[in-house]
Structures are given as structure tokens and as C-alpha cells.
Amino acid sequence: MNKPYVIGIAGSSGSGKTFFLKSFLNHFAVDEITLISQDDYYIPANTKTREENRLYNFDLPTSIDREAFFHDIKDLFDGKTVFKEEYTFNNPNIKPNILEIKPAPILIVEGLFIFHYTEINDLLDYRIFIDAEESVALERRLKRDLIERGYDKDDVMYKWIEHVAPSYNQYLLPYRDICDNVLINxxxxxxxxxxxxxxxxxxLREKLQLL
Known part of the structure; x- marks a missing residue:
């Protein structure tokens, strides 16, 4: 199998990255494109208490099993299928699905730190940065975490101020200017x-002559 064309997609929390990904993937057949997500490589923190989880910073590069993430990307390069347990946000009431990630001509790599991880950034052929004004992103984050995940508002605000915003400024924002496409949403x-x-x-289809 030839090396896939690798697209890196990163965005701030609340930027609308998930919706963008769904829309983008719908343009291709399942055998044309595959997706590997950084979120599925969080180092498990389910042994921590709720209070410890509140303080634990999931928005640091060290919260990800970086070696395993890179290893599985390379396996896809080699034409191997990757089996990975889906991340469930440390919710003990959810039984994680086993993801089957098959190699394809187009590989989407998405996550907050994909540009910061130099070994992964070096593999990317095309970089997409999805962003939003902080007030808009925060409103979306509050809506998601309060309604969909049942988090406490104080916890959400604490993590936004202490973890999410500083991480974005340090590990994602500096790479915006190197990206091929910046989408403000x-x-x-x-x-x-x-x-x-x-x-x-x-x-992309024109470039890769997939039609």
C-alpha cells in the first residue's frame, strides 16, 4: 500500500471540529478515507476520584499516550488495521466500543496536540485549523458539558480557565500560521x-485524482 495522504485537523474546544469532521468524512466512501483520533489515546484516569478528576489536567500533551498514538498511525501507513478501545471520558457507566481503524488512501489525524507532536506533524501533508472566538467556544463548551455530559458548571469553568484556554494558547495557537487552511467558525x-x-x-479529490 502506498503512503496515505495525511490530513491533520485540529481545533480549539468549542470550535465545531466534530461537526466539521462528520461533514468532511461524508464526502468520501469508507474505503477512501479513515480517521484516527488523539482523544482515544488518553492515559486512563478512571482510578481517580471525582475531585481528583476535576483537578487533573486532561489538556496537556502528557495526558496522551503519545507513543501508542504514533505507533498506530505508522501501522496504518504500513497497511495494517488498528483496533483501539474508544475513549469514554472516564465514565464508568459506559462500556467502550472497540474501534476498527482500517488503512485507506486518505488518513485523517485529529487532535489538540497533533501539530505540537513533531513526529506526527512531520507526517502531515495538509493541515486544517478550526477556530472560534473564545466567547463562542466557551458557550458551546458549556452547552456540551452541562447538558450532554452532566458536568457541574463550576467544574467546567475551572477547567476552561485553568486548563483549556492555557493549553490552547500554548500548544495549538502557535501553529495556526503554518496551517494550509484556517476556518473561523x-x-x-x-x-x-x-x-x-x-x-x-x-x-483534495482533484489533487489525488480519486474521481
């Missing part, structure tokens, strides 16, 4: 995301 209009993914996927 300050609205919740899905049409704008669909239009952006239409353009990027069409350009």
Missing part, C-alpha cells in the same frame, strides 16, 4: 461548514 450555521468541506474535499 463563529456561527452555528451548518451550511457554512458544509460549504467549507465541499471546497476542501473537491480540491
Amino acid at each position: 463563529n456561527t452555528d450555521d451548518p451550511l457554512l461548514i458544509h460549504q467549507a468541506t465541499n471546497i476542501i474535499s473537491d480540491d
Whole structure:
């Protein structure tokens, strides 16, 4: 198998990265594209108490099993299928699924630290940076964590101020200028995301002559 074309996608918390990814992946058949996510490589913290989890910083590069993440990316390069336990945000009530990540001509690598991890950044052929104003991103984060994950508002704000924002400023923002495509997503209009993914996927198909 030839080396896949590797697209790195990173975004701030609340930038709309998940919706962007879903829209982007829908432009391709399952045998054309595959996705590997940094989030599935968090070092388990489920032995900690709720209070310890509140203080534990999940927004540091050291919170990820960086070696395993890189190893599995290289396996995909070698045409191997990767089996990985899905990350469940340390929720003991959720039984994690086993992800089957198959090699494909296009490989999406996504995560907060993919540009900071030099060994992974060096593998990327195309870099996409998804961003939003802090007030917009925080509002989205609050909505997600309070409603979808049942977190306490004080916990969410503590992590945003002490962990999320500083990590973004130190480990992601400095790489914005090296990215091939910077998408500012300050609205919740899905049409704008669909239009952006239409353009990027069409350009990519032309480049790789997949049509």
C-alpha cells in the first residue's frame, strides 16, 4: 500500500471540529478515507476520584499516550488495521466500543496536540485549523458539558480557565500560521461548514485524482 495522504485537523474546544469532521468524512466512501483520533489515546484516569478528576489536567500533551498514538498511525501507513478501545471520558457507566481503524488512501489525524507532536506533524501533508472566538467556544463548551455530559458548571469553568484556554494558547495557537487552511467558525450555521468541506474535499479529490 502506498503512503496515505495525511490530513491533520485540529481545533480549539468549542470550535465545531466534530461537526466539521462528520461533514468532511461524508464526502468520501469508507474505503477512501479513515480517521484516527488523539482523544482515544488518553492515559486512563478512571482510578481517580471525582475531585481528583476535576483537578487533573486532561489538556496537556502528557495526558496522551503519545507513543501508542504514533505507533498506530505508522501501522496504518504500513497497511495494517488498528483496533483501539474508544475513549469514554472516564465514565464508568459506559462500556467502550472497540474501534476498527482500517488503512485507506486518505488518513485523517485529529487532535489538540497533533501539530505540537513533531513526529506526527512531520507526517502531515495538509493541515486544517478550526477556530472560534473564545466567547463562542466557551458557550458551546458549556452547552456540551452541562447538558450532554452532566458536568457541574463550576467544574467546567475551572477547567476552561485553568486548563483549556492555557493549553490552547500554548500548544495549538502557535501553529495556526503554518496551517494550509484556517476556518473561523463563529456561527452555528451548518451550511457554512458544509460549504467549507465541499471546497476542501473537491480540491483534495482533484489533487489525488480519486474521481
